[in-house]
Amino acid sequence: MNQTIQYERYQRQLILKGFGMAGQQKLQQARVLVIGAGGLGCPIVQYLVAAGVGHIGLADHDKVSLSNLHRQVVFGTEDIDSYKVDVVNRKMFSLNSDVDISTWNERWTQQHCLQHFPDYDVIVDATDNFASRYLINDACVLLGKPFVFGAVSQFDGQVAVFNQSQTDGSRSVNYRDLFPLPPANGEILNCAEGGVLGVLPGTIGTMQATEAIKLITGLGTTLSNRLWNYNALTQEVFIMQLVSNPVSLQYMPSSEEQFIATDYEWLCGIPQKGIKEIDVLEWKQNFLDHLFVDIREPHEMPRLDTLCSSLGLEWMALPLSGLENNLSCLKDRNVVFVCQAGMRSLMAANMLMKASPDASVFSLKGGVLGLAEKSII
Amino acid sequence: MIEVMFFGQFKDATGVSSIMVEEVANTDMLIQMMKKRYPALESSTYMIAVNNAMVTENTIIRHGSKVAFMPPFSGG
Numbered sequence A: 001m002n003q004t005i006q007y008e009r010y011q012r013q014l015i016l017k018g019f020g021m022a023g024q025q026k027l028q029q030a031r032v033l034v035i036g037a038g039g040l041g042c043p044i045v046q047y048l049v050a051a052g053v054g055h056i057g058l059a060d061h062d063k064v065s066l067s068n069l070h071r072q073v074v075f076g077t078e079d080i081d082s083y084k085v086d087v088v089n090r091k092m093f094s095l096n097s098d099v100d101i102s103t104w105n106e107r108w109t110q111q112h113c114l115q116h117f118p119d120y121d122v123i124v125d126a127t128d129n130f131a132s133r134y135l136i137n138d139a140c141v142l143l144g145k146p147f148v149f150g151a152v153s154q155f156d157g158q159v160a161v162f163n164q165s166q167t168d169g170s171r172s173v174n175y176r177d178l179f180p181l182p183p184a185n186g187e188i189l190n191c192a193e194g195g196v197l198g199v200l201p202g203t204i205g206t207m208q209a210t211e212a213i214k215l216i217t218g219l220g221t222t223l224s225n226r227l228w229n230y231n232a233l234t235q236e237v238f239i240m241q242l243v244s245n246p247v248s249l250q251y252m253p254s255s256e257e258q259f260i261a262t263d264y265e266w267l268c269g270i271p272q273k274g275i276k277e278i279d280v281l282e283w284k285q286n287f288l289d290h291l292f293v294d295i296r297e298p299h300e301m302p303r304l305d306t307l308c309s310s311l312g313l314e315w316m317a318l319p320l321s322g323l324e325n326n327l328s329c330l331k332d333r334n335v336v337f338v339c340q341a342g343m344r345s346l347m348a349a350n351m352l353m354k355a356s357p358d359a360s361v362f363s364l365k366g367g368v369l370g371l372a373e374k375s376i377i
Numbered sequence B: 001m002i003e004v005m006f007f008g009q010f011k012d013a014t015g016v017s018s019i020m021v022e023e024v025a026n027t028d029m030l031i032q033m034m035k036k037r038y039p040a041l042e043s044s045t046y047m048i049a050v051n052n053a054m055v056t057e058n059t060i061i062r063h064g065s066k067v068a069f070m071p072p073f074s075g076g
Helices: A007-014 A020-029 A041-051 A084-095 A110-119 A130-143 A200-217 A256-261 A280-286 A305-311 A320-330 A344-355 A367-373 B010-014 B027-037
Strands: A031-035 A055-059 A100-104 A122-125 A147-153 A156-162 A226-231 A236-241 A276-278 A291-294 A315-317 A335-338 A361-364 B002-006 B018-021 B047-050 B053-055 B066-070
Touching: A007 A020, A020 A200, A031 A041, A031 A110, A041 A055, A041 A084, A041 A200, A055 A084, A055 A110, A084 A100, A110 A130, A110 A256, A122 A130, A122 A200, A130 A147, A130 A256, A147 A200, A156 A200, A200 A226, A236 B053, A236 B066, A276 A280, A280 A361, A320 A344, A335 A344, A335 A367, A344 A361, A361 A367, B002 B010, B002 B027, B027 B047, B027 B066
Parallel strands: A031 A055, A031 A122, A055 A100, A122 A147, A276 A361, A291 A315, A291 A335, A335 A361, B002 B066
Antiparallel strands: A147 A156, A156 A226, A226 A236, B002 B018, B047 B053, B047 B066
């Protein structure tokens, strides 16, 4: 790392009241760990690198895909199939070679958190699933690290600063104070299932970068004990005051041993054993005689009418929100469930298997997106 | 009247971003009323805020209050 601060590069922020050379030096000495190099992670890293944060750690096991590009604007078409962290690392060197970047192209586990969190001042949660979010939350609480949380859902986004040290020595609330336990699998849609307006993670990630810079420099008031909610359609902002929740302590691992023993993927309902998934080709070869049930909501596109009539399928649309009350009409039927990306259909298959254990019940892997990928629709 | 606001996917589940309801004494009663009106909320995970302040237990709702129903978001 270049120890002399380039005045010209940072001139526009150096002249800010309350920032100055002291603020720039704090950034230069800071170490920030960003977990997730997708829709949120890209703008976070771009702004932190541009601002002159001295060291950035970046973890993401994913490779760039075409469906990332409408929102993950660091990547270009030529980057498809490259590890995201490698592309970000290369492009950020061109933006500001003063910044030192460490990358991990593997999925983070408890061991990664315990080994690397102590080396960082601020953790930024830029992940896209509950298993990672609860893992990061619990590790930060256990190891006493502040973290900047951000998440998106369709047109809505939210940001908060969790577990920040307060003047009285306590810590600000954390994610388990809001939601002591993760939602059931399939209850909340991710971006692949529910969609996301491309610019929204840019807005939310930029807000997270702002909070990280405030945490490091001490400027302003962070979103500690506050949840900032934003709706892109109305441009309305709703800030919620947060309080600690006594229930959260029941579920928080209180030691490293307990933390290591917690199965975050199981806790967050990542595909349970026993539910049968079939891929698109298996389905077309062997299971067209099963009732095909589209459990997406009526507004989700594309609809499957044309496909089903061309294949001569017996099929129905039965949105997941009403499935529980309509399970009796599927009882003892052999069924293949389909949704947008194959997550909610797992949940539907789980529900039906409980109600009619002897039937042949499947979830179509990859969902409608998988059908489109294989050019079946 | 009380304004009930829905965030994230709850807007899909209820079909509205907010509704006005007659006076309800407390958050437990309001939750029951909303679950009856919108069965999709029955098995959902949510947190509640009354007048922009998160609540963790049954809370009195005064005339003219705004109550928010917030699901967790996972996307990134």
